[in-house]
Amino acid sequence: MDPLFAPPAESWHPVSTKLRTLHRLLFVVWTLVIAIVVAAVVALVLQWWWLVALIVFAATVVIVWGWLWSARNQAAWGYAENAEDLWIRHGVAWRQIVAVPYGRVQYVDVAAGPLERSYGIATVSLHTASSQTSAVIPGVPADEATRLRDRLTELGKTRGSGI
Template sequence: MDDLFDPPGNDWQPVSPALARMRHTVLAVGTVVAALVVVVGLLLLGAPVWLPVLLLVVLLALAAWGWVVVTRNARWWGYAERDEDLYIKHGAVFRALVVVPYGRMQYVDVQAGPLEQAFKIASVHLHTASPGTSARIPGLPAAEAARLRDRLTSLGEAQAAGL
């Protein structure tokens, strides 16, 4: 890790391993469905046998690459709560780091879709007056997400600065 994305002070808080698990599951299910469609479809159409085999190999290679990307990406998510601001870093390929001062937060969202609920995770989204602020932490354990939201909200109210 280069110093550009070093943690501010202590260490980065990682997101839940359930995030990678959820995305891996989605990827695996998607691959299986696609493989079935390709094989059954091509065989029904009477294509030569080598064609579905070739496509299956390509599909598996893509899935394997996706698996690695998901793993690396999930490992790159991290956040650090400090006294007056929150640091978030993400992206294994397109790396990014966001600093959001608590005093600039307008509101904090916690979202959990049906899939995320099944994996007992939620994402926390910080909003400032700027639509450009992309401060989102996905894949937090549900309890941690609620704790973070409450802490951020109370800190935001305490330190709120006018526009």
């Protein structure tokens, strides 16, 4: 592993693989919906069957790319806790690592839409006084999200300048 992105603690905690499954589901559904609508319009209005075949081929390529992307995207997300900070990493091509000192945390959000809840995952967001801080962890298992929320809230209180 690149030392620049080495974990500050013993190791990175990965996000749930259910995030990958959810991304794949959404990618396939939206690509198929768009491809079917466009292909139907082309077939009914223009009757250019070669263009319909091209749309089907393009949709297949996009679905394969999205399938591979979702696996790499999910694997790139991780977080690590040490005594003073929460570290979050993400990104495949443009990797990013964010360290949020516990004392700077003002509040912690846990959000889960209907699909996320059905997969048992949530998104944990840390809010600080800085609008520049991008501290979001998607795909955290629901019980771990609750534990992380409670821990970060408590650490924010005890470190002084936070919550």
